[in-house]
Amino acid sequence: MEGLLQSKLPEWALITIACAALLLNILFALGVLRDAHRLHDKDRGPMFVGPNVWFFGVLFGSFLMLALYWLIHHSSLRGTTSGSAPGASA
Secondary structure, three states, X not given: OOOHHHHHOOHHHHHHHHXXXXXXXXXXXXXXXXXXXXXXXXXXXXXXXXHHHHHHHHHHHHHHXXXXXXXXXXXXXXXXXXXXXXXXXX
C-alpha cells in the first residue's frame, strides 16, 4: 500500500524533499554542536550531557530534540546560573 504523498508526487520530488530535510537536520545539529561548545567555553556548559551527545540527539531526534535543547539552554526555564545574564538589569 503506497502512501498518499508517494502517489501524488513524482519520485524526483520525494528525493528532493528528503535531501532538503536531511540537510536541514545536519545544519541544525551542527548549530547545536557549536552552541553547546560555546556554552561550555562560557562555563555554562550544556546541561545533562556533553556537546557531542546533543549533536547526535538533534541529528537523529530532529526538531523534537532541537526544541528540547532550546528549552533547556536558552529559554527562561534555564534561569541564570552564574551571575546575571547579559543584558539583564541588576
